[in-house]
Amino acid sequence: MDEPGWDVDPEDGIASAVEVVGQQLRFLRETAGFHVPEFAERIGYGEDLVRKIERGARIPRPEYLDKVDEVLRTGGLVTSMKPSMRRARYPRKVRELADLEARAVELSHYSNHNVHGLLQTEGHMRTLFGGWLPAYSSDDLERVVSARLARRVVFDRDPAPAISFIQEEATLRRPVGGTMVWRRQLERLLEIGQLRNVALQVLPTNCEEHPGTGGLIEVLKFPDGSAVGRSDGAFNGRPVSDPKQLRVLELRYGMIRAQALTPRESRGLIEQMLGEP
Known part of the structure; x- marks a missing residue:
């Protein structure tokens, strides 16, 4: 289920917000003890997509954030990022x-x-x-x-x-x-x-x-x-x-x-x- 998401325009002022979310997702994954290959398999997305999202090069879709929240058991912390990412995905x-x-x-x-x-x-x-x-x-x-x-x-x-x-x-x-x-x-x-x-x-x-x-x-x-x-x-x-x-x-x-x-x-x-x- 490797949905591509949306590329981030580096000239867009909202790019920094996408990068911050990516850093938070990476921190949560590493704190939970997952390496990228294992984590990608658990959430059902490709390794390349996971890496791009975590470095702020892709805007995660709501479905991606839902799955990450479920696997990492963050109690809604990750899904709370959805409103800002929903806004970011619009041109x-x-x-x-x-x-x-x-x-x-x-x-x-x-x-x-x-x-x-x-x-x-x-x-x-x-x-x-x-x-x-x-x-x-x-x-x-x-x-x-x-x-x-x-x-x-x-x-x-x-x-x-x-x-x-x-x-x-x-x-x-x-x-x-x-x-x-x-x-x-x-x-x-x-x-x-x-x-x-x-x-x-x-x-x-x-x-x-x-x-x-x-x-x-x-x-x-x-x-x-x-x-x-x-x-x-x-x-x-x-x-x-x-x-x-x-x-x-x-x-x-x-x-x-x-x-x-x-x-x-x-x-x-x-x-x-x-x-x-």
């Missing part, structure tokens, strides 16, 4: 985005190419990521899907942030993953759209005036009055926080939102799609 950019989403009190998202990541079902995600080129390895595919699923906690926050989604109609009509996956995705949109803190709107394809042709727009606002935004079609696609630049993004977003269907009309359109043969 750095995803962690940074999740941190911003966790702090934001208002989130505005316009998506013109795909259903927004926070709205995607797991089946939809797997289809999208599975079609990327060059192709993800099976392990990396699991990593990016897990990272995107983890960001859903934004919907469980209390107090809840105000979240606005605008989706191009075309993103909803594209049958990503086939009929069943597509239908479940539309149902997911209806579920999220019912949340009291969420406004989900659809921009019809037949809309003649379209200020969103530059690509996606995202604006996150924080309790202290600061904000950060990004758009494919502005400022070279880089995140911005300057008030003048943010006003440009907010102006475009506001115009798109004004031309989109209302949340009630959008729900009706999605229900109509589900009823189409």
Whole structure:
């Protein structure tokens, strides 16, 4: 059962935490009197993986930590490391985005190419990521899907942030993953759209005036009055926080939102799609 885990990016600031966990695992193994070959056999993983994890070159999976805890009988000490390692296994950019989403009190998202990541079902995600080129390895595919699923906690926050989604109609009509996956995705949109803190709107394809042709727009606002935004079609696609630049993004977003269907009309359109043969 030699599951590879995830390689550690030495440039990632969380690499030191992975190294500390590796050192702790090595100390516990040696204190219990196990050499690597015997220990690897007992936990059901390869010697190479054990060595890489203990020197901080690999991020241990939760299953690995569970098995180590069981064999070394640490009474939950090793399994208590799971939350920090779960966070470490997500790509750095995803962690940074999740941190911003966790702090934001208002989130505005316009998506013109795909259903927004926070709205995607797991089946939809797997289809999208599975079609990327060059192709993800099976392990990396699991990593990016897990990272995107983890960001859903934004919907469980209390107090809840105000979240606005605008989706191009075309993103909803594209049958990503086939009929069943597509239908479940539309149902997911209806579920999220019912949340009291969420406004989900659809921009019809037949809309003649379209200020969103530059690509996606995202604006996150924080309790202290600061904000950060990004758009494919502005400022070279880089995140911005300057008030003048943010006003440009907010102006475009506001115009798109004004031309989109209302949340009630959008729900009706999605229900109509589900009823189409």
